Amino acid sequence: MRGCDNMCTYCIVPFTRGRERSRAAASVVDEVRQLAEQGVREVTLLGQNVNSYRDVTQPANLTHTKLAEGFKTVYKSKKGGLRFADLLDQVSSVDPEMRIRFTAAHPKDFPDEVLQVISERPNICKMLHLPAQSGSSAVLERMRRGYTREAYLRLVDHVKARIPEVGLSTDMICGFCGETEDEFQETLSLMDLVDYNVAFLFPYSMREKTAAFRRYTDDVPDHIKKDRHNRMMELYRKKCQILNDKEVGNTHLVLVEGIDKKTGRFMGRNEFYLKVVFDEVELPCGEGRREVKPGDYVSVRIDEARLSVLKGTALRVTSIGEFYRDLGWADRKLLRN
Numbered sequence: 118m119r120g121c122d123n124m125c126t127y128c129i130v131p132f133t134r135g136r137e138r139s140r141a142a143a144s145v146v147d148e149v150r151q152l153a154e155q156g157v158r159e160v161t162l163l164g165q166n167v168n169s170y171r172d173v174t175q176p177a178n179l180t181h182t183k184l185a186e187g188f189k190t191v192y193k194s195k196k197g198g199l200r201f202a203d204l205l206d207q208v209s210s211v212d213p214e215m216r217i218r219f220t221a222a223h224p225k226d227f228p229d230e231v232l233q234v235i236s237e238r239p240n241i242c243k244m245l246h247l248p249a250q251s252g253s254s255a256v257l258e259r260m261r262r263g264y265t266r267e268a269y270l271r272l273v274d275h276v277k278a279r280i281p282e283v284g285l286s287t288d289m290i291c292g293f294c295g296e297t298e299d300e301f302q303e304t305l306s307l308m309d310l311v312d313y314n315v316a317f318l319f320p321y322s323m324r325e326k327t328a329a330f331r332r333y334t335d336d337v338p339d340h341i342k343k344d345r346h347n348r349m350m351e352l353y354r355k356k357c358q359i360l361n362d363k364e365v366g367n368t369h370l371v372l373v374e375g376i377d378k379k380t381g382r383f384m385g386r387n388e389f390y391l392k393v394v395f396d397e398v399e400l401p402c403g404e405g406r407r408e409v410k411p412g413d414y415v416s417v418r419i420d421e422a423r424l425s426v427l428k429g430t431a432l433r434v435t436s437i438g439e440f441y442r443d444l445g446w447a448d449r450k451l452l453r454n
C-alpha cells in the first residue's frame with residue numbers, strides 16, 4: 118500500500134505520497150505464490166502505514182476497521198474491505214516455510230485480530246514496529262499522533278502478553294517544536310521501560326508544507342537537539358546490548374544469506390532481522406549431513422552478543438516447522454529469557 122491518511126504534524130509523507138491506497142489482496146497473494154514457487158524464502162509487505170492496509174476491491178466485510186485500544190485517528194473510522202489481518206492470514210498461508218515481514222507500521226493499527234494472526238503463525242516474524250516518536254503526551258499531542266504515553270505503554274504490555282516472544286522496534290524524534298527537557302526525559306523513560314530491540318533515532322528537522330511548519334516554531338537549538346540525540350543513542354545502545362546479552366545460550370532460527378564480507382563467516386538473519394554469524398560449513402540435515410547454502414534455515418546457538426551482530430554455533434539445517442516443533446510451539450515463549 119502507498120500513501121498515508123494520518124496527518125502527523127512533522128511529516129511530509131501525506132503531501133508527497135498522497136492518500137492511502139492498497140493493492141488488491143489477490144494480486145499480492147498471487148505474487149507471493151509465484152515467489153514461493155521460485156524458491157524465495159522471505160517476503161516483506163511494504164507500505165507507509167502497512168498495517169492500515171484495506172483492500173476495498175473486496176466489499177464483503179462491512180465491519181469497521183478496528184484500532185488498538187486508546188488510539189484515535191484524524192480521519193473517520195473506515196468500513197469495508199479486506200484488512201491487514203486478512204492479508205497477513207492469506208499471505209502467511211501460501212507457504213509455511215516462507216518468512217513474512219512487514220514495515221512500516223503505525224501502533225494504532227495493531228488491534229487484537231492482527232496480533233492474533235501474528236501470534237499463531239510460526240512463519241510471521243515476531244518483530245513489531247511500534248513507532249512511538251516521543252514519550253511525552255504533550256509532545257505527542259503537538260505531533261498529532263492520536264495517542265498518549267499511557268495508551269502506548271498499555272499497547273506495549275498488551276502486545277507482550279499476546280506474543281510473549283515478540284521483539285519491538287521504534288522511531289523516536291528529539292527536539293520537536295517546544296520540547297522541554299522534562300518532555301525529553303519522558304522519551305528516555307519510555308525507552309527505558311519498553312526495551313526496544315531496534316530504534317531509529319532522529320533529531321527533529323522541520324520540513325516545509327507540514328502542519329508544524331505552518332503552526333509551530335522550530336525553537337529547540339541545534340546543540341540541544343544534538344545533545345538529546347546523543348543521550349537517546351547512548352541509552353538505546355546500553356539497553357540493546359543488555360537485550361542481546363540475554364540471548365547468549367538461546368537457539369535462534371536463522372535464514373542464511375551467504376558469506377559475511379567483514380568476517381568471512383556464514384551470515385544470516387534471525388526473526389528480529391539481527392545479523393547472526395557462524396563458522397560451520399557442513400551440518401546435520403534430516404538423517405544425514407550437508408553443506409550450508411543461502412536460503413537454508415539453520416538453528417544457531419548464540420555464544421556471543423554485540424550491539425548489531427550475534428555470533429553462534431550452527432547446530433543443524435532445519436525448517437520453520439521443524440524448528441518450532443522441536444522447541445515446542447506452545448512453549449515458544451521459552452525462545453526469550
Ligand code: SF4
Pocket residue numbers: 121122123124125128129130131165166223
Ligand atoms: S509519520 Fe507515518 S503515520 Fe504519520 S503522517 Fe507520516 S507516514 Fe503517516
